[in-house]
Amino acid sequence: MDVFFNQAFAGLSMASILLMVALGLAIIYGAMGVINLAHGEFVMLGAYSAWLLQSYLGLGILASLPLIFLMVGLIGLAVERGVVRWLYHRPLDTILATWGIGIVLQQLVRMGVGSDSRYVARPTILDGNVAIGGVVMSNYRIFLVFFSLSVLAATWYLLTRTEFGTKLRAVIQNKEISECYGIRTDRIYALAFAYGAGLAGIAGALVTPLVSVTPGMGTYLVVDAFLVVIVGGVGSLLGTAVASGLVGEATALFSFLMNDTLGRVAVLLAIIMLIRFKPQGLFPDKVRR
Amino acid sequence: MNRNFSFDCIGYALFALLLLVVVPWGLGFDGFELNTFARYLTLGMVAMALALSWGCAGILNLGQAATFGLGAYIMAMHLKLKASVNMPDGMPDFMGWTNVESLPWFWEPFHSLPVTIAAGLLVPAAVAAVMGIFMFRGRITGVFVAIITLAFLVAIQLVFVEEQRYTGGENGLTGLAPLELFGWTADNYSLSFYYFVAGCLICALVLALALVRSKVGLVLRAIKENPDRVRFFGYDVARYETLAFCASAAIAGWAGMLYVLVLEFASPTYMGVPFSLAIVIWCAVGGRDSLVAAALGGIIVNMLEGRLSDLFVDGWTLFLGMLFILVVLVMPRGLFGVFHGALARVIAFYRQARLERRESLAISRSVVSGTHDKGGR
Numbered sequence: 164m165d166v167f168f169n170q171a172f173a174g175l176s177m178a179s180i181l182l183m184v185a186l187g188l189a190i191i192y193g194a195m196g197v198i199n200l201a202h203g204e205f206v207m208l209g210a211y212s213a214w215l216l217q218s219y220l221g222l223g224i225l226a227s228l229p230l231i232f233l234m235v236g237l238i239g240l241a242v243e244r245g246v247v248r249w250l251y252h253r254p255l256d257t258i259l260a261t262w263g264i265g266i267v268l269q270q271l272v273r274m275g276v277g278s279d280s281r282y283v284a285r286p287t288i289l290d291g292n293v294a295i296g297g298v299v300m301s302n303y304r305i306f307l308v309f310f311s312l313s314v315l316a317a318t319w320y321l322l323t324r325t326e327f328g329t330k331l332r333a334v335i336q337n338k339e340i341s342e343c344y345g346i347r348t349d350r351i352y353a354l355a356f357a358y359g360a361g362l363a364g365i366a367g368a369l370v371t372p373l374v375s376v377t378p379g380m381g382t383y384l385v386v387d388a389f390l391v392v393i394v395g396g397v398g399s400l401l402g403t404a405v406a407s408g409l410v411g412e413a414t415a416l417f418s419f420l421m422n423d424t425l426g427r428v429a430v431l432l433a434i435i436m437l438i439r440f441k442p443q444g445l446f447p448d449k450v451r452r
Numbered sequence: 453m454n455r456n457f458s459f460d461c462i463g464y465a466l467f468a469l470l471l472l473v474v475v476p477w478g479l480g481f482d483g484f485e486l487n488t489f490a491r492y493l494t495l496g497m498v499a500m501a502l503a504l505s506w507g508c509a510g511i512l513n514l515g516q517a518a519t520f521g522l523g524a525y526i527m528a529m530h531l532k533l534k535a536s537v538n539m540p541d542g543m544p545d546f547m548g549w550t551n552v553e554s555l556p557w558f559w560e561p562f563h564s565l566p567v568t569i570a571a572g573l574l575v576p577a578a579v580a581a582v583m584g585i586f587m588f589r590g591r592i593t594g595v596f597v598a599i600i601t602l603a604f605l606v607a608i609q610l611v612f613v614e615e616q617r618y619t620g621g622e623n624g625l626t627g628l629a630p631l632e633l634f635g636w637t638a639d640n641y642s643l644s645f646y647y648f649v650a651g652c653l654i655c656a657l658v659l660a661l662a663l664v665r666s667k668v669g670l671v672l673r674a675i676k677e678n679p680d681r682v683r684f685f686g687y688d689v690a691r692y693e694t695l696a697f698c699a700s701a702a703i704a705g706w707a708g709m710l711y712v713l714v715l716e717f718a719s720p721t722y723m724g725v726p727f728s729l730a731i732v733i734w735c736a737v738g739g740r741d742s743l744v745a746a747a748l749g750g751i752i753v754n755m756l757e758g759r760l761s762d763l764f765v766d767g768w769t770l771f772l773g774m775l776f777i778l779v780v781l782v783m784p785r786g787l788f789g790v791f792h793g794a795l796a797r798v799i800a801f802y803r804q805a806r807l808e809r810r811e812s813l814a815i816s817r818s819v820v821s822g823t824h825d826k827g828g829r
Contacts (some may be wrong), residue, residue, distance in 0.1 A: 198595060201660075207609075246777055246781065249781055250780070250781075254594075254595065255512055255594065255595065255598070256784060258512075258598060258732075258782050259732060259733065259736055259776065259780050260776075260777055260780040260781065262729050262732075262733075262776070263733075263773045263774070263775075263776035263777040263780065264773070264777060265771060265773075265779070266770075266772060266773030266776070267770055267773035267774055269769075270767075270769040270770040270773060271770065273769075274767070274770070325510065347609055361649060382725060382726065383606070383725070386602060386603070386606055386725065389599065389817050390599065390603060393596070393599055401620065416737075422614075424610050424611075424613070424614035425611075425614065427607075427610055428607045428610050428611055428614075429606040431603045431604075431606055431610075435603050435604060435607075438592070438596055438599060438600055438603075439586060439590050439592060439600065440592075442591065442592060442596045
């Protein structure tokens with residue numbers, strides 16, 4: 164039984180990382196219909212920023228989070244203004260262009276920092292484990308679960324309780340009409356993209372103690388995160404949260420029943436089935452467009 | 453025969469001339485140089501396969517590398533078995549290291565070359581048929597097709613890496629014997645091998661063109677424009693889409709088989725996400741609306757990659773990424789789109805000029821005849 168709970172906790176921890184990566188992606192895809200394959204590279208940039216700030220300025224991960232959010236957000240803003248904004252009417256082409264951006268960002272990091280893997284230390288206050296019965300949970304992973312939930316709450320607050328969120332939702336529903344009401348849609352898009360990128364940066368910084376930091380770390384993460392967004396349903400924060408929980412737990416469960424790789428394969432096949440039979444996702448957006 | 457078709461024929465003839473005469477001549481009929489070029493040709497072939505589904509039918513398949521990899525592994529299995537005849541039980545070496553007792557049943561058929569070649573075409577096509585029926589019967593389109601094929605690609609690569617006992621895992625299949633076809637041994641550094649690959653590519657192109665120019669191709673282009681209208685006309689849209697998907701997969705499998713012959717190994721990176729998206733890049737750079745242009749796109753980008761990676765060891769990836777962003781932003785139809793636009797402009801210009809000349813001729817003739825009439829009176 165303990166093994167089972169340990170596995171369930173591992174799944175929860177994976178889900179929390181997925182949630183943070185997928186949230187940014189969900190906003191970008193939900194708001195603009197842009198499939199941002201460079202999202203994995205934003206995660207990677209966040210991870211490298213954490214490494215940079217720690218090894219040169221001696222800042223811990225937690226202290227550098229706001230800075231990382233800003234840095235990666237600014238890069239996201241530059242990407243949106245430079246490339247993505249020309250492609251809003253060609254959604255399939257965004258896949259290609261953002262993949263190109265991803266290649267460029269990866270290569271820039273590889274040339275600037277080198278392709279060796281880097282390590283970032285865990286915050287010391289979050290060292291240690293909590294043991295309930297035979298279930299051992301690392302404090303840092305528990306922190307990640309709560310942190311990702313608070314990011315979710317903050318995003319929900321931003322979208323539903325602030326002026327920016329109201330405008331963003333208006334633009335999502337009908338771009339032309341919102342423009343008639345004086346909303347600067349291009350500015351809203353740019354900010355939403357930057358916010359999504361910033362979230363990816365935070366996610367990247369927070370996973371650094373768990374995985375090794377390499378220029379290519381984002382490539383497969385973005386595939387997973389994108390599947391989560393689709394499964395959850397476009398434009399639904401709750402859907403993204405539930406889907407990341409489901410995918411995380413299902414991966415843990417299948418890995419426990421079979422092995423790690425086949426577990427992942429099983430989850431991928433399950434996701435393919437789900438997209439086939441429910442392309443709108445688990446929580447379809449009920450707003451009329 | 454309409455103008456488009458005659459342009460196609462001219463394009464294909466030029467392309468064949470380029471492959472069969474210009475390139476070997478330019479490289480001095482040197483087998484070693486031509487080997488690298490043969491590699492570009494196989495990659496051009498898989499880009500062309502993608503153009504068949506993406507450009508022609510509008511199905512963006514991000515998992516094209518899966519069918520390419522299947523073809524590659526099938527050919528590699530045959531060559532591996534040939535290389536292992538002197539091993540105990542004729543078992544490949546890596547199976548011995550991973551304690552496999554006897555040759556697994558699904559390796560057995562690949563002792564025979566005809567079975568291998570048939571399988572290299574049919575297995576990818578069958579996989580694509582299952583995927584196609586599964587997706588298109590449910591009227592899945594656009595982004596969702598892209599996502600499903602991408603997820604499928606990741607899954608299939610994971611399986612190939614995981615089942616090390618049967619597939620060689622991360623290392624792939626190495627130490628392969630050369631192919632023997634009708635008593636001809638494929639030496640991949642020879643001129644004849646280059647012509648073999650070039651011939652395969654031209655064959656595949658002609659077959660694909662026959663499909664595109666047939667009625668099926670017409671229906672496919674209609675589906676790309678508006679699937680609902682085609683459905684109202686009573687066509688079974690899913691069946692046509694599946695057909696295009698299968699044809700594309702079979703050609704990709706073919707290209708995969710050739711790729712193994714060129715490089716002499718099969719590796720799970722052939723099924724990687726980066727490779728699969730690279731195929732999409734080549735196709736987009738060349739222009740997905742034309743099969744030849746897509747093939748050329750694959751050849752050109754890989755040639756650039758080869759040259760640039762010699763010059764700047766790792767700066768070329770940067771260049772490639774930027775090139776790609778630029779292509780998507782500035783020329784969404786690829787090189788073919790630019791060429792096509794220019795051609796259309798030239799034709800329009802000449803037509804205009806001819807019209808004007810004819811008009812001015814007519815005017816002057818009437819003037820001349822007018823004066824003649826006057827003189828007659």
